[in-house]
Amino acid sequence: MSHAVLACEQMAHADRWTIENAQIPGTTLMENAGAAVARAVLERFGHARRALVLCGPGNNGGDGYVAARILQESGMSVTAYAFGTPRGGTDAAIARSRYSGAVEPPEEFEPSRDDVVVDAIFGAGLTRDLPERVLVALHKARSATCPVVAVDLPSGVNGDSGADLGGALTADVTVTFFRKKPGHLLFPGRQACGEVVVADIGVRAEALAAKPPVIFENVPQLWGPVLPKPDATWHKYSRGHAAVFSGGKHATGAARLAALAAQRTGAGAVTILGQPDALDIHAAHLTSIMLRPCAPDDSYDRLGELKGCRACVLGPGFGDFTTARRLALSILQEADRTGLRLVLDADGITAFASESKALFDVAHAVVGQALVLTPHEGEFGRLFPDLAEDRSLSKVDKAVAAAARANAVVLYKGPDTVVAAPDGRAAINTNATSSLATAGSGDVLSGVIGGLVAQGLPLWEAACAAAWLHGEAGGAAGPLAVAEDIVARIPVAFGLLNQGRDTRAPWP
Structure with a gap:
């Protein structure tokens, strides 16, 4: 059911089920996710002067590092900005190690109108206020009025409620994976997402069989x-x-x-x-x-x-x-x-x-x-x-x-x-x-x-x-x-x- 809407916990379960039962490594899912983000950037904003990728320490950041690598390989000028270090041995850490381009601290982030920003700091499960350095970076991107591509959800939007936890950056495009979440459809999150692209990254629909979805987009x-x-x-x-x-x-x-x-x-x-x-x-x-x-x-x-x-x-x-x-x-x-x-x-x-x-x-x-x-x-x-x-x-x-x-x-x-x-x-x-x-x-x-x-x-x-x-x-x-x-x-x-x-x- 492509119109099913998954809460964050259900999406995490679908990821785990796919890794454990379909024998698809988490790194493969992350590679596919990052590739979908890079594709969205290239198709819509490939003319940008630079791609500036804001990467958090978790899986959202891992997707960002994969996207940064693929964009760099495509010929774009790319700089990643690290908002924390991925925990050793995680899929995000592996994605970070495979990216050989520039990684700068958040304080160096200075976007211009001619750039495209990839927001891969926090994913859908965030429930706390955004840290000050994240707020500063998002404010800079907002002031630059450059195009923004969000990974999964704009950082600061809660995936289950659509609530803005304070300071979320409105994206032109949001690339999410497998199924939409309530936060993509409920205001104010819906407004912050811009165009929502749902990418197939290999998560198996059979993962939903044990507990079928009960929330749907009205189609x-x-x-x-x-x-x-x-x-x-x-x-x-x-x-x-x-x-x-x-x-x-x-x-x-x-x-x-x-x-x-x-x-x-x-x-x-x-x-x-x-x-x-x-x-x-x-x-x-x-x-x-x-x-x-x-x-x-x-x-x-x-x-x-x-x-x-x-x-x-x-x-x-x-x-x-x-x-x-x-x-x-x-x-x-x-x-x-x-x-x-x-x-x-x-x-x-x-x-x-x-x-x-x-x-x-x-x-x-x-x-x-x-x-x-x-x-x-x-x-x-x-x-x-x-x-x-x-x-x-x-x-x-x-x-x-x-x-x-x-x-x-x-x-x-x-x-x-x-x-x-x-x-x-x-x-x-x-x-x-x-x-x-x-x-x-x-x-x-x-x-x-x-x-x-x-x-x-x-x-x-x-x-x-x-x-x-x-x-x-x-x-x-x-x-x-x-x-x-x-x-x-x-x-x-x-x-x-x-x-x-x-x-x-x-x-x-």
Whole structure:
């Protein structure tokens, strides 16, 4: 699975397994890694006046010494700078001994704009602050504005969390090995990495068999096989029926966006439920979406009357916290009998800020899962304050812990949205653009999830697919998009996906 993402400990295990079971020496893996780094330098920055290679004392530095040797053999002017001495007998020490070029102390490092810097000081497993002499060197490289190639991860970026431990140098290219790590995909690490190149250095995929990965980059291979395929025998209800609850008459837009998104995603029927004065406003804007009146005290009964309804979106613009709590708990309490699944967003999440245990207890009583939560950072903090405040946890850790606590699929929104399931699976979304930073964008996302769940997708796969389609639609809508533009582009993203075409190609 090329889209699997490995924590630092898992990557170290894969290295060890390959050395011990595939009879591939660690020095060979290091040679291959250094060669991949050198190749990236030559392909992109071979015109540079000098290659200045910053080498730490560990394996990251060993990769740097190999790269320095190969670059020198290719004809480049190369100088290495030693930030510590490799321990005797290690693979890094062997790599250092094979490099015959100049090795200078860090204090001599003086880069210019015409140079290329290779950052091979520290790898992905760093958890402590950068030493002062490393900070000084990185600052010099930053001031020189020369291109930078990072080995594995920019020094100072934590591989498991993407956290900047202070002073990390933003790379133009980061060359990593075998599989990406969470730090390549989570901010701020993602921004510091620049272009990420994953090089095959000989690590064996069989190393993952004993403990298969549970973190993935969110790509169509994860959920494409369960997407509905068009069938000539379908009718509107067999395609899926989704319901969206509306806010009051002065807050109808959010529900309307969610309903339109559910419809554009493929739900054959979509109904908005709300008080009559709100439905009058919806009626002036909608044609093919059905409207059903309800009052706060009979909302669940009216929902139960909808034919073939399999998914309900509650929260966008809803406003009434008391009714939201009653509705959500009723839906979940009856989920095993009705098969109805709940997407809880926005006001639906905030309604449980001080009563989250009631929500989680009811969700845990369901056989399987019936709940999708879609919090942004502030809403996540309202439902899971202890997790939100725990600085030792990565965004993936927080989302996975929240999913287990709530027995729900948790889509933790942001530029690096994480979709987590109670069984520990997590997907990191990477195709979001600034177009999604607009009012109503989150309402569109909740509607896409509801539309996919209504068509029978499992909850985690539906949330992953929704995050990806939402990102593609945002990119298609352009940099000045509003939420309505994103809705309009959903079928374009979906259609290109189903046609097996390159969804990153220019949009029509």
